[in-house]
Structure formats: C-alpha cells, structure tokens
Amino acid sequence: MEAYNAAKLFTLNHFPNCLGALLAGSVVRGEATETSDLDIVIFDSNLKSAYRESVIEYGWNIEIFVHNLTSYKDFFKSDCERARPSLPKMVSEGIVIKGNEIIGPIKQKAKELLDQGPEEWSAGTIKIKRYFITDTLDDFIGSTNRAEDIFIANTLAELVSEFVLRTNRQWIGTSKWIVRALRNYDETFACQFVEAFDIFYKTGDKNKIITMVDDSLQPFGGRLFQGFSIGK
Structure with a gap:
C-alpha cells in the first residue's frame, strides 16, 4: 500500500x-x-x-x-x-x-x-571538547594496531563532526544523520570529511584525517593537552 x-x-x-x-x-x-x-x-x-x-x-x-x-x-x-x-x-x-x-x-x-539552531557552546565546553579530540587523535596517530585504529577512527569521526557542527551552531546527529547534518552545514566540508575517513578505511592512510582534525581545531586554538584540567 x-x-x-x-x-x-x-x-x-x-x-x-x-x-x-x-x-x-x-x-x-x-x-x-x-x-x-x-x-x-x-x-x-x-x-x-x-x-x-x-x-x-x-x-x-x-x-x-x-x-x-x-x-x-x-x-x-x-x-x-x-x-x-x-x-x-x-x-x-x-x-x-x-x-x-x-x-x-x-x-x-x-x-x-x-x-x-542549538545553543552556542561556551568557551569552557569548547576547551573540554578540544582536549578529548586531542586525546583521541594522539591515540589514533600512535596506534599501530589495525583493529584498534578502526574503532579509534569511529570515535574521532563522532567527536570531530560534533565539534564542527556545534561550534557553528548547527544541529548534530548520529549514524547516517552525521553525514546528513554535515552536508546541511557545508557540502564541501562534508565531502572532505567522508573522503578522509574513506581513504583511511580503504588504505590505512591516516594523513587526511589528521589534517582535517587539525584544521577543525585550529580556529579555536588547536590541539589541547598542556595545562588542561577539569574538576580542580
């Protein structure tokens, strides 16, 4: 019917x-x-x-x-x-x-x-998100275990897509809605995002993901580790 x-x-x-x-x-x-x-x-x-x-x-x-x-x-x-x-x-x-x-x-x-649109993230929230993306990215860069690489990449995709969308006051999603939300925000960036992970899953080459993550963090101060604290 x-x-x-x-x-x-x-x-x-x-x-x-x-x-x-x-x-x-x-x-x-x-x-x-x-x-x-x-x-x-x-x-x-x-x-x-x-x-x-x-x-x-x-x-x-x-x-x-x-x-x-x-x-x-x-x-x-x-x-x-x-x-x-x-x-x-x-x-x-x-x-x-x-x-x-x-x-x-x-x-x-x-x-x-x-x-x-969603509420704007506070500076404190952005700082916390930068730290956890940095931590995951370091794990990704340092890992030499293909099985672990795959699941670290999955986490990185979720964290970075959320970061890019929320810092631009865009709605987020999960599963297929991650890509749809990214396309709704910026079709060019969405294609670059998908390409970076697609290349990694096919070939194991991490470089495009690393560059894409660094470019996403750069306007907000880049990677964050030194001096970060929470609950102190």
Missing part, C-alpha cells in the same frame, strides 16, 4: 479519536529505501504520557510517536538541548494526515526551533 494511504488507514483504525496525526520520515523526504518505515506522529489529548511503539501493518514497518498536547513540548525542549531535534524535525517536515488546525501551530513552533 502506498505510504500516505497506509498511514491514513493506520491512524483511522488505531487512533480514530486523535486530534491530529502526520506522516514523517524518509518517505516524506523522498529518501525511502527498501527498509524504510513509516514514522507517524499522533496527538491525542486523552493520553496521560507520551510513548513510542513499533508495529508491522499494511506491508510496512510502522513507528508511532504518540503525544498529548503538552508532552511534545518536553520532547521539543530536550531534543533541542541535546542538539538532536528528532521530533521537531519530524513535525516540521511531516505531511498532515488529520487535524490541520491542531498541527498547524505545532509545526510552526517546530520550524522556529529548527531555524533558531
């Missing part, structure tokens, strides 16, 4: 009295793959607390995110505080299934939060 029709029928059968519902996720963005699911956000005023559930119906894996008219605000807040606006993004990009008058203002608030 076509995605929107499946989502509409699912909502009608399982949440007939909800005030609003929308379909979000990759099928809405035109990025669906063979394993994509339907993300459906439900707004039900009779619900005491929010919950998430996964089911299979109409030939689709379906993930439902069920909220009342106040619980979503807490999720908006917590998502933005961690700089991973999962629910605001779903609501903002979602296609309304039911309840335009209810969902309209919620979508507007989600868009405002996304446009606003």
Whole structure:
C-alpha cells in the first residue's frame, strides 16, 4: 500500500479519536529505501504520557510517536538541548494526515526551533571538547594496531563532526544523520570529511584525517593537552 494511504488507514483504525496525526520520515523526504518505515506522529489529548511503539501493518514497518498536547513540548525542549531535534524535525517536515488546525501551530513552533539552531557552546565546553579530540587523535596517530585504529577512527569521526557542527551552531546527529547534518552545514566540508575517513578505511592512510582534525581545531586554538584540567 502506498505510504500516505497506509498511514491514513493506520491512524483511522488505531487512533480514530486523535486530534491530529502526520506522516514523517524518509518517505516524506523522498529518501525511502527498501527498509524504510513509516514514522507517524499522533496527538491525542486523552493520553496521560507520551510513548513510542513499533508495529508491522499494511506491508510496512510502522513507528508511532504518540503525544498529548503538552508532552511534545518536553520532547521539543530536550531534543533541542541535546542538539538532536528528532521530533521537531519530524513535525516540521511531516505531511498532515488529520487535524490541520491542531498541527498547524505545532509545526510552526517546530520550524522556529529548527531555524533558531542549538545553543552556542561556551568557551569552557569548547576547551573540554578540544582536549578529548586531542586525546583521541594522539591515540589514533600512535596506534599501530589495525583493529584498534578502526574503532579509534569511529570515535574521532563522532567527536570531530560534533565539534564542527556545534561550534557553528548547527544541529548534530548520529549514524547516517552525521553525514546528513554535515552536508546541511557545508557540502564541501562534508565531502572532505567522508573522503578522509574513506581513504583511511580503504588504505590505512591516516594523513587526511589528521589534517582535517587539525584544521577543525585550529580556529579555536588547536590541539589541547598542556595545562588542561577539569574538576580542580
């Protein structure tokens, strides 16, 4: 069954009295793959607390995110505080299934939060992040164990992507969303970032990663070890 029709029928059968519902996720963005699911956000005023559930119906894996008219605000807040606006993004990009008058203002608030971006990192936070990136980079440079190299590189990719995005007041992500967040920020840098790690995973050459990390740290003082302390 076509995605929107499946989502509409699912909502009608399982949440007939909800005030609003929308379909979000990759099928809405035109990025669906063979394993994509339907993300459906439900707004039900009779619900005491929010919950998430996964089911299979109409030939689709379906993930439902069920909220009342106040619980979503807490999720908006917590998502933005961690700089991973999962629910605001779903609501903002979602296609309304039911309840335009209810969902309209919620979508507007989600868009405002996304446009606003995450809070700026403090100088203290940047200093801490520089230190831990430096520590991981030193491990990466000094390691001669291929198995360990791979997992150090994984950690370095997460730390550096977070650093670049957050110091530029951009939203971050995990897994596939790391690359998507980087591309949303700067397509050229995203390509360089991917290329550096791709070359390492294919050939073991660390040089492009090292250069990319140093270039990312340089505007904020470069690597940090000497004199760093925490909790003193």
